Amino acid sequence: MSNNAVKIFLLFSMIVSLSGCLGGDEATPPPTESPDLVAMGQQLYTTKQCRACHTIDGTPSTGPSFKGVFGSTVMLSGGDSIVVDEAYLKESILYPDAKVVEGFRQGIMQGFIATLDISDEEADALVAYIKTL
Numbered sequence: 467m468s469n470n471a472v473k474i475f476l477l478f479s480m481i482v483s484l485s486g487c488l489g490g491d492e493a494t495p496p497p498t499e500s501p502d503l504v505a506m507g508q509q510l511y512t513t514k515q516c517r518a519c520h521t522i523d524g525t526p527s528t529g530p531s532f533k534g535v536f537g538s539t540v541m542l543s544g545g546d547s548i549v550v551d552e553a554y555l556k557e558s559i560l561y562p563d564a565k566v567v568e569g570f571r572q573g574i575m576q577g578f579i580a581t582l583d584i585s586d587e588e589a590d591a592l593v594a595y596i597k598t599l
């Protein structure tokens with residue numbers, strides 16, 4: 467694991483334990499996402515190379531940053547806009563060219579993703595992780 471990945475992991479663990487404290491009852495899972503799924507997605511972000519093109523700190527890279535994308539309104543090429551929900555995220559992961567974000571190039575992620583063989587479950591995990599950012 468690279469230094470950065472360790473830092474991100476530690477930060478993530480801190481947030482998880484902190485929210486456990488704030489919640490008061492550590493036995494109760496968070497209402498939305500299973501922590502296991504989020505942790506799996508966080509790992510996949512590195513192992514499936516997403517971070518080569520997507521940051522989690524808001525800085526655009528080859529692709530848009532994942533920070534705050536969930537629930538935001540994204541402009542698509544062609545002039546449409548869309549409110550980012552789980553279905554859109556999942557589609558964007560499995561079929562990157564189905565909808566292309568305005569200002570970014572079509573085909574870059576599509577060509578890459580075909581080599582990664584992302585399963586349905588892995589896509590769900592990545593969506594769960596992106597939702598936390």
Ligand code: HEC
Nearest residue numbers: 514516519528529530558562565566567570574575578592
């Ligand atoms: C080779 C570069 C590259 C890699 C690797 C890559 N992407 Fe992308 N991604 C892009 C580009 C460019 C776009 C914007 C164009 C588009 O919408 O297809 C994008 C768009 C997206 C979007 C839509 C974002 C938005 O703001 O609406 C999601 C979600 C996404 N990628 C998830 C992933 C995940 C998850 C992975 C890892 C499995 C990944 N990407 C790997 C380049 C990449």
